[in-house]
Amino acid sequence: MRILVVEDEPRLARLVADYLQAAGAQVQVIGDGLQALPAVRAQPPDLMVLDLMLPGMDGLAICRELRSFSDLPVLMLTARVEEVDRLIGLDAGADDYVCKPFSPREVVARVKAILRRPRQLAAAPAAGLQAAPPAEGLHLDAERHEAQLNGQPLLLTPLEFRLLATLAAQPGRVFSRDQLLDRLHDDQRALSDRAIDSHVKNLRRKLQAVDATLEPIRSIYGVGYRFEL
Structure with missing residues (x-):
């Protein structure tokens, strides 16, 4: 599986990437929101791990524009724990969310669960x-x-x-x-x-x-x- 991680905190992005790679994924890390959609168009991944708060273009705007041309699964990372913010993320087209602070193992588990769903449905x-x-x-x-x-x-x-x-x-x-x-x-x-x-x-x-x-x-x-x- 190819995973695109869009996260502007370098240490957190590297930690998530390391755990995903240990689970067998190929990981590309981007730290600027403006680079996310061009990266998806250039080489579509199997899933995007997307931070809500990003420089250049925030996660909600990225997700909404992404849904205009792609059904790429999205796992949203957010430090906003209020229920309304979680639902806003889902309304923008995110498939799931994880609230910070989180365990990298939980991110890996959520990624695997999202990617399993179409195969289970089949x-x-x-x-x-x-x-x-x-x-x-x-x-x-x-x-x-x-x-x-x-x-x-x-x-x-x-x-x-x-x-x-x-x-x-x-x-x-x-x-x-x-x-x-x-x-x-x-x-x-x-x-x-x-x-x-x-x-x-x-x-x-x-x-x-x-x-x-x-x-x-x-x-x-x-x-x-x-x-x-």
Whole structure:
């Protein structure tokens, strides 16, 4: 796996890189936010470890612009521990976050968990979703990590892809936020269920960009979400 680490604290960046390399990754380290997107375009990595506070261009701006052309998985590093800042990071398109101070081993574990998700999905029942009649017009290819709606490509993050596949695999079923968290974050760590709301918001926006009349993910008050298409 090729990992791009964008972190302006040299000692921290080197520490994270050393642990990732020990886990078998090839690591490129960048200390300036303005260099991040050109590096992704020049040689796309398998995942980006992205600090929130960077010189030149901050992590949120990088993540938002990245999502305009790539579904590259992003692990956000942040010293802002307030819940609203965590959700802002997820809303920008980050797949996961780690709060400073952190153990480098935790970063390695999160990176591995993010990169495992599409492969786990390919072996799950949701991988055969494209044949489901209730989801006519929606096609998901878990092995290629490709999604289409009415013939138009959907640029989804791995987490958004997993969320959509989970909901669409059982149209009409109501999933609680806890159930969705369990399926999206198989490492069983604690997250606020409000994180699910943020991911659903992003997913709805991408679906409606293809067809503004669609509202396939329905909110069930006090319970969770249901897929209808």
